Amino acid sequence: MSETWTFVCATGELLPGEFKTAFDEVTGAGIxxxxxxxxxxxxxxRCSHEEFELSAGSFDSAASSIECVLHGARFDIRDxxxxxxPAYEPVAKFPVKVEHxxxxxxxxxx
Ligand code: FES
Numbered sequence: 888m889s890e891t892w893t894f895v896c897a898t899g900e901l902l903p904g905e906f907k908t909a910f911d912e913v914t915g916a917g918i919x920x921x922x923x924x925x926x927x928x929x930x931x932x933r934c935s936h937e938e939f940e941l942s943a944g945s946f947d948s949a950a951s952s953i954e955c956v957l958h959g960a961r962f963d964i965r966d967x968x969x970x971x972x973p974a975y976e977p978v979a980k981f982p983v984k985v986e987h988x989x990x991x992x993x994x995x996x997x
Pocket of ligand 1 (some may be wrong): 934935936937938939955956957958959960973974
C-alpha cells in the first residue's frame with residue numbers, strides 16, 4: 888500500500904463546487920478531488936463502466952454527484968458508489984488531506 892501522498896493543488900485553487908485532478912506519484916492512478924461546500928473528497932478518476940475519465944464529466948454539488956460524460960452514469964462523490972446505470976460498480980475512494988497550504992491525496996489500494 889502506498890504511503891506517499893500526491894500533491895493535487897494549493898488549497899486556494901480548489902473552491903466549493905470545483906474539482907482538481909492529479910496522478911498518484913506511485914501508482915499513476917488518476918485522482919479527482921472535489922470541494923463539496925468546503926469538504927474535500929477524492930475518487931479515482933476513472934468511471935467504473937468503461938474506464939473513461941470522470942473528470943471530463945459534470946460535477947453537481949447540489950446532488951453530491953458527478954456524471955460521466957460518455958454514457959451518463961452518475962457517482963456519489965462522497966463514497967464513489969454508482970447511482971445509476973450503466974455503471975453498477977463503485978469507483979475507488981481515496982483519502983484526502985490539507986497540509987502545508989496544499990490538497991493531497993493518494994491511491995491507498997493494495
Ligand atoms: S464510461 Fe462512464 S458511463 Fe460509460
